[in-house]
Amino acid sequence: MKSATRKTAIPLAVFALVLTGCTQGDTDTPTESSAPEASGTLRVNFGAFPETWAPGYEFEGGPMRIVYENLITRDDAGELAPGLAESWELNDDSTSLTLTLRQGVSFHDGEPFNAEAVAQNIDTVKNTPGPFGAQLAPIDSVDAPDEHTVIINFSAPTPSMPNTLSTRVLPIASPAAIEDGSVATNPVGTAPWAYDEAASTAGTVMSFTLYEDYWGDAPAFENIELYAIPDDEAAAAAVVNGEIDITDTEEEVLPRFDGTTVESFEYPAIRNNVMFFDRGAGGLFEDVEVRQAVCYAINVQQMVDVSGGEAATQHFLEGTLGHNPDIAGYPTDVEQARSLWQSAGSPQIAGEMIAAPFTTTQSTIYMDQASQLDGFGIEVTTVPPPEWFQGWNSGSYPIGIGSNDEQTPFEWYKAWFAADAGGNPSGTESDELKTAADAAIAAGDSEEAEGLWAEVTKIIADEALTCAHARGFEIIAFNADTVQGVEESNFPFEANNINLREITPAG
Numbered sequence: 001m002k003s004a005t006r007k008t009a010i011p012l013a014v015f016a017l018v019l020t021g022c023t024q025g026d027t028d029t030p031t032e033s034s035a036p037e038a039s040g041t042l043r044v045n046f047g048a049f050p051e052t053w054a055p056g057y058e059f060e061g062g063p064m065r066i067v068y069e070n071l072i073t074r075d076d077a078g079e080l081a082p083g084l085a086e087s088w089e090l091n092d093d094s095t096s097l098t099l100t101l102r103q104g105v106s107f108h109d110g111e112p113f114n115a116e117a118v119a120q121n122i123d124t125v126k127n128t129p130g131p132f133g134a135q136l137a138p139i140d141s142v143d144a145p146d147e148h149t150v151i152i153n154f155s156a157p158t159p160s161m162p163n164t165l166s167t168r169v170l171p172i173a174s175p176a177a178i179e180d181g182s183v184a185t186n187p188v189g190t191a192p193w194a195y196d197e198a199a200s201t202a203g204t205v206m207s208f209t210l211y212e213d214y215w216g217d218a219p220a221f222e223n224i225e226l227y228a229i230p231d232d233e234a235a236a237a238a239v240v241n242g243e244i245d246i247t248d249t250e251e252e253v254l255p256r257f258d259g260t261t262v263e264s265f266e267y268p269a270i271r272n273n274v275m276f277f278d279r280g281a282g283g284l285f286e287d288v289e290v291r292q293a294v295c296y297a298i299n300v301q302q303m304v305d306v307s308g309g310e311a312a313t314q315h316f317l318e319g320t321l322g323h324n325p326d327i328a329g330y331p332t333d334v335e336q337a338r339s340l341w342q343s344a345g346s347p348q349i350a351g352e353m354i355a356a357p358f359t360t361t362q363s364t365i366y367m368d369q370a371s372q373l374d375g376f377g378i379e380v381t382t383v384p385p386p387e388w389f390q391g392w393n394s395g396s397y398p399i400g401i402g403s404n405d406e407q408t409p410f411e412w413y414k415a416w417f418a419a420d421a422g423g424n425p426s427g428t429e430s431d432e433l434k435t436a437a438d439a440a441i442a443a444g445d446s447e448e449a450e451g452l453w454a455e456v457t458k459i460i461a462d463e464a465l466t467c468a469h470a471r472g473f474e475i476i477a478f479n480a481d482t483v484q485g486v487e488e489s490n491f492p493f494e495a496n497n498i499n500l501r502e503i504t505p506a507g
Helices: 012-017 061-067 115-126 175-180 232-240 251-257 288-297 300-307 334-343 360-370 385-391 409-416 431-442 449-462
Strands: 041-045 072-074 080-082 085-090 096-101 139-146 149-154 193-201 205-210 223-227 246-249 262-276 349-355 376-382 399-403 466-479
Touching (some): 061 193, 080 085, 096 115, 115 139, 251 262, 251 466, 288 334, 288 466, 349 360, 349 385, 360 399
Antiparallel strands (some): 193 205, 262 399
16 A cells, blocks of 8 residues: 555656654663764655645655654654653643653754744644644643743643654654745754755655754764655666665565565555544434444455455554454445445435545445445545545545554544544544543553453444554565665554664665
8 A cells, every 4th residue: 555645757767867651761762973974875765755844744754754853752662762852751640741852952954952842843733734633632731841841731631642742743843944834845853864955856856964963873874865756667677776775665566576686575554444524413424323334335355455455353453452352343244234224214325535546446445335325425536635634534524534543542532533533523422432431541551441442442343433444554675785774664554664764785
């Protein structure tokens, strides 16, 4: 499944011209450097450039982490670790989070990184009509008692906020670049590489050069060149020929690498599902039997056979908080679907669903399958990615399909299903779900919390608030003759993301 970004054409010939409660302790995060001096250029193709680099908007982790850093990051084991915040601590009832910021950090434009910058980034993302504002909605206020301390106050207990701050939700950008709007096309962060507009070519390559005043260890490569080759065969040829070092790719292209020095690996990168938005009083999907009928009519495996990925019964992986082994999902059963539909009065369901180019196939397959129900007629309209990112879950459309990046059941519930969730424009929540979620939140990190959150996800499934879960896999290919240390990212479920700082020249 491809990255959720638009791909821009690039001639292959161009390559002939170009030869990242708890106070954290010791980790593998950057510190004062004793590593060899950075040199050389790492050439990476993720098939697309972000539509915008502004915080609050959707773009993948790979491009984001070239130039931006998070307040909290992840170590080699995938555990939360210090980033731009040296330490953090939730208060006893998880209604505030205190962050101690790293000192001696500056943005690529020379602006200081401080508490004011953090507050401005939080405010920017919260008020951006994009996919991430809802995850910061619990933030009621931000206090800055001094330049290097931030206290984030929540309107309700929010124990998952440290996890949220490690994700794509809050890349930290220069306040000056945010204020003048230039951050959209000229990203300015605190990461090891700074955007080099002079060395870049519009629509072809974006260049990033080592920031001399970077606060931590220098990476092995002095420069990164980011390409946008949309054609997988062209990208495969480029990596085989050594014109680029790394590319995302697709399964059908892998035979192209047989007998070459190109190696590949895959990892789960995307989780998406059907969301019923118009489920308030009088809404198209108010009736639980209507929602269940649609879920039983959908055949996720058929979609996977066409588009790739993996069918799933629920959002959370086995062995993680929120997974419930009693959730059977909605295995395809058209007879059951029609029976529920008739029980609901055989309603007339007419409306529109918007899709981006990269979700059109999946959306069309699902809506065609649901049209087996007499009277169901949701039309799929493909729109440009920026319009889709800002609109698919806005409440303007009764149903949608999109990525669910949330890694904890608290975040998932608060983003999509709570009465005040940004992804629940109807504002509807059953008493049963609210009672279960309140109990799980009150349990904090106690032993009882695991079972309570499993009950929450079971209610979400039983009420068919969402269904048709699918997981998309990212495939990364790299030329082992030119680079080594290319591994899956420590950040779970991030498409187009690898540990760029760990990559070194081969040999």
